[in-house]
Structures are given as structure tokens and as C-alpha cells.
Amino acid sequence: MIGYLGDKQFSSRDELVRYMREQLLGKRKVAVDAETHNLQYTQPVGIGIAASGEEAFYFTIEPELEDEIPWKVLIDPGVLKVFHNALFDLNTLIDFHIDDTNIVDTSTICRLLCQPAKLTEAVGRFLPGMEVHDMSEYISGSQTTMELPLEVLSRKCCQDVMATYALHEVLGELVDQQYLAVEMDIIPILIGMSRRGIGIDHEERVRLEGKYETDKVYYGGLCKEYGFNPGSSQQVGYILAKRNNLLPMRRVINKRTGKREVKISTRAENMVVLEDPLAQAVLGYRKASKILSTYLRPMEIHDRAYCRWHTEARTGRITSTRRNLQNIPPEVRSMYIPDNEHFTDWDATQIELRCLAYISGDEEMQEVFDSGGDIHQDTADFMGIERRIAKNVGFAMIYGATAKTIMETAGIQSRGMAEQLRDMWFDRYKMAGLWIVTTQEEGLRNGMVRTLYGRTLKLPSLEEEREDGIRRKAVNYIIQGSAAEIIKRVMVKCSQLPVVLQVHDELIADGDAAEGVRKLDLDHIAPFHIPFKIRLMERWEV
DNA sequence: CGAAAGAGCCC
């Protein structure tokens, strides 16, 4: 079936096909949207194509695929294909071998412009008068698009592509084209990673499950003897309080009931210091059950590990979802195995502090990095403290931590001591310190900051967040966002390698890619030096 | 049943 939305009338299908041929073939740019069975990724049921903001065509996808026109257009690298959320559409259309080199994505453009990325919202803002609808207006919950009358789906899809086309006309030129190109190059890479997945050694998985199951049963049994569920922080809090353990209390207003409540915090950081063996049992239980329920059990039903990659993090970071593979604890990494004997791992060493050194223009810090020194050791030597603590202070600076949190995370006795450490850090790295302060002020004034490559990151407003929170974000967004965009450029440069995983400052490829990585000269990808540490391993190691 | 809260895993 072919659908049409526009102001033409056709007396026959042949006439429509003829017209469509005229309108679509030979165009340099079209907007595309795929409709799927449901809101999860599945098979596409139809695609919409528009070569203008005024009319669009809809093709149902049938087994015979008799209509060759959409595919002729979509496989052509000479045609710019505009999507709104290309990551989704290209993934659903993967079996049709759509060209993915000449694409652009209006949702990414919206995000780069700090505008709402949802199609209905973006259209509402930039194309008032254009009609688009959210799928939720048509279907709810478990319903599928299949249950919609064809005409309704066709009309909706046509409206979406027309809007996407128009949105690109309006916004396309407003963003930095080079920056946009990197974002677009990332999309096929992420799809490739999503589809490739990672091998699982199920024998190893079973071994690990046995180990943590034993722990869980043991600690769980201990708690059961005392009649409470260690999985319930509420029960844990009451029991431990009754046994005279000192834990922090929080007075909080329950959002649902509006009543004031006192809550006992049973977080691990609060409980490790307790003498009570029951507290330690709870911690043992939590550790084991976390690893079982989040990292081991869910893999039982899967041959390989797959996740979906996204680019919507506020700082421009890439994230992994639907079985997050970016937070696998070292304890269970051994169950991930390569398809080709090895994994090759390369990571950008201390990329965030290097960003800070470069962006702030801090010469002391740059000097340490340029001479191949160890920044944390340098800090430690200057301050006369352990490296571990110096490292903590360094991170605290990037995160904008207060003296109190430095004290807690670095395990320092007094608050005064933590303040002293922070002051010494400012003294050692004067420019960086100055930059942090001025960045906070500018962030507060402008409501946004800019990264290394010029991406604008919006900060929360004073209505949404306290001033000190905004100050911290101003600094951190620049550092984290800049590191993220460097890594994205690295990924694009590594696009010929079989990369299976990205963990923020680290990439992992299947097989021995060490030589391939070395050849790419990644150390000079940014305007400053970033050494990449390359490792070859037989399974995912720590 | 779903949302919120609390916890804990990663960089």
C-alpha cells in the first residue's frame, strides 16, 4: 500500500506512483521515518518519505517489497537522509541496507541547539501550525501500531516526515557542521556495537553465580534469623537502630503523603564502620545480591550480551541502556569473552584532568602531563600526602566537591584538614583554580557553558537548582563534556575497528587490534596530548 | 500496577 499526504488528487495508483517517482527520484535530500510494530524496536511496518515540507509518501513494508522507489532513494549515498532520531530508524531498517553515511538527525540538531528534542515539542516551537502527533495519542500501553487503521498510521507518519524535513530546513544551518558530522558518524558505530554484542562464557557465569549465591544464602540466612529482610533498607534501619548502631537520620517530607518522616540511612558508606556483625551481614548480602540480580542472572537467558547505545546524556556522553554494559563491576568482567581470541582495550589516560589542564591553561598541570609525569603523584608530593588522597582531591575539584565531601571520600580525619588540602591544590594549580572560579561565575551568569569543541551545555536555572549545585555543574559539564567529545572523535577515527564497547574513556575491540590502534595516532586527536594505554587481553579483565 | 525512594554499580 502507498499512502500520500499533500494537496494532490490521484485517480489511480499508477498516477500516484508516477507522481511519486517524479517527486522522490533525483532529489538530494529526503526526510525518512520508520513505523514499527510497537515502541520497542522490532520490525518496521512502514516508512514515510518526504522531499519537502508540504507532502509525503508512506509505504507499507510487505513481504514482496514490490515498490522499489523508497529503497532506490534510501540506499543512495548521494541523497541526504534526514531522520528524527536516526539511531532508532536506522536500526529498524538495518536489514534493508539503507545508506548510513549521508544522514542527518534533527533530534541531534535540536539537542545541539539546547532545544527540546521531542518532535512534537520541536515542531511546536519552530514550526507553529504544522501538525504532528505523539504516538501515545493513538495507542496506549501494550497496544501496537498494527492495531491502527492503515490510513491513520500513514497520515501520522507522513506528518512526521514532513515536519522532520521542515525542521531540518529551519535548524540545519544553525549548528556547527563539523560538530554535527561527528555526531552523525557516531550513529552507525553505535548501531554496529549494539548489534554485534559481546560473547559470554556461560561456564564462567555459572561459576560466578555459584560463588555469589553462596554468599547471598549465607548472609541472607543470618538476617533471616533476626527476622528481617536485608533487601529492605527500612527494615535494616530499624533493626540496626534497635541494636544501638549509630546511623545518620534524615528528616524528610514524604512526597506522597506530605507527612514528615525520619529515615535512617543504611548506605554502605555509613555501615562499614559499624561493629555490629549484623551490619556487615547486610553489606555482604547487598553486595552478592546486587551482582546476582543485576549482572549475572539477567544473562542466563542470553547467548550474548547486547545493549542499546544512546547519545542523550546532558554532557554529550554516550550511555548504554537495556542491560547497561558501562557499569560492569570488575568481579564479573571475566565472563565476557572475545569472538577472536583477544580483546584490545585502549583508554585515554586521565583525560578529564588533561582537559582541565588545557582548557584552564594551567601551566603547572600541563608541565606534569607533558613531561610524562604522574599528576596525582605530583599533587601528592607537593602537598606531602598519599597519592590516593591526592587523587581524591583532584577528582573532587572536577566534581566541585566541598571540603566535607573531600573529607569523607578521602578518609581524612578533620574538615579543617580537607579545607587545607583544597587550598593547597589551588595553590599548586593556580590557573586551574582561577579557571574553576571564573567558570562558575560565568556559568551562573549565562545559564550555560561551552565545551572544548564549542558545544553549548545548558545549566539548570536557579528555580531548578541551588546556586552551589549550578556552580559545580558549570565546571563539571565542561570537563566531562569535552572529554566525551574527544572520545567520540576517537570512535569515529576507530570506525574501521571492531569496537564492541565504550566505557567513557575506554574502548574495547574484538580481536587483536593493537597495531591498528597504534597506527591511528590517537595521542594527537585533541589539541593537547592524550596518551592512550593499549592492552591485549584474553577476556575482559580489570 | 506504577511511581518513588533507596541502594549500589561504572567513569
Add this chain to the structure above:
DNA sequence: GTACGGGCTCTTTCGT
């Protein structure tokens, strides 16, 4: 009297 940036997922709890 004062919460460290960005993520994701799991379990419990509680109101509907």
C-alpha cells in the same frame, strides 16, 4: 544546618 558531576538497574514500599 548545608549533598560530588554524569549515567543505569534493581528491590521494596505504598498509594491507586
